[in-house]
Amino acid sequence: MLNENSSIAVIYKSKYGSTRKYAGWIAIKLDADLYEISDVRKNDLIKYDVIIYGGPLCAGKIKGIDLINKNYKMIEDKNIIVFAVGLSSKFQESKNTILKSNFKEDIREKINLFYLRGAFNYKELGVADKVLMNVMKITLKAKKEEELDQDSKEMLEAFEKPVDFSNKKLVNPIVDFVCKDIKIKY
Incomplete structure (x- = not known):
C-alpha cells in the first residue's frame, strides 16, 4: 500500500x-x-x-x-x-x-x-494523418446512412467542424x- x-x-x-x-x-x-x-x-x-x-x-x-x-x-x-x-x-x-x-x-x-x-480538427492534422483519416472518411461515406453508428456520424461531422x-x-x-x-x- x-x-x-x-x-x-x-x-x-x-x-x-x-x-x-x-x-x-x-x-x-x-x-x-x-x-x-x-x-x-x-x-x-x-x-x-x-x-x-x-x-x-x-x-x-x-x-x-x-x-x-x-x-x-x-x-x-x-x-x-x-x-x-x-x-x-x-x-x-x-x-x-x-x-x-x-x-x-x-x-x-x-x-x-x-x-x-x-479532440479532432482535420485542418490541424499532419499530411500522414490526413491521408489515414481520408481513407476512414471514404470508408464511412461509402456506407448507407442506416449502417452508420453514432460515432461514425460524429466522425463525419468532425471533418467539417472541429470537435473537442x-x-x-x-x-x-x-x-x-x-x-x-x-x-x-x-
Whole structure:
C-alpha cells in the first residue's frame, strides 16, 4: 500500500494537445511530476511508486506505449496506469482489444487501462494523418446512412467542424483509482 509520501509520475505523448491537457490535469490533482515522453529516461521511472502513462490512440495502438513495454521488467513492481485518448464513445466494447494490441499477456494483467475522449480538427492534422483519416472518411461515406453508428456520424461531422470532447472531469476516475484503490491522498 502507498501512503501520502508516495511519488507519482504522469508521462504523456501528445500529438495535437488533448493528451497533454489530460496529463496536466491529472498531475495537478495528484500533485505528481509531469513529463513529456521525450524528457523521460528509463532510470527516471525507478524512483516512482505510481507511473501513469497517457498517449493518443491511433488504429488501436497507444502512441509511445513502448516506454512501458520496453521497461516493464524494471517497473513491474510499480502501480502502472495507462490512459488512451481517442474519439470513440465505445471504449468498454474495445478495451480488451486495445489491451491485446498494446501489451503482452503478462503485462496486460498488471495494467490499469482508462480511456478519455479527445479532440479532432482535420485542418490541424499532419499530411500522414490526413491521408489515414481520408481513407476512414471514404470508408464511412461509402456506407448507407442506416449502417452508420453514432460515432461514425460524429466522425463525419468532425471533418467539417472541429470537435473537442476534452473535459477536466473525465480524469476523475483515474484520480479516484489512484486515491482509493492505490491509497494515495490528494
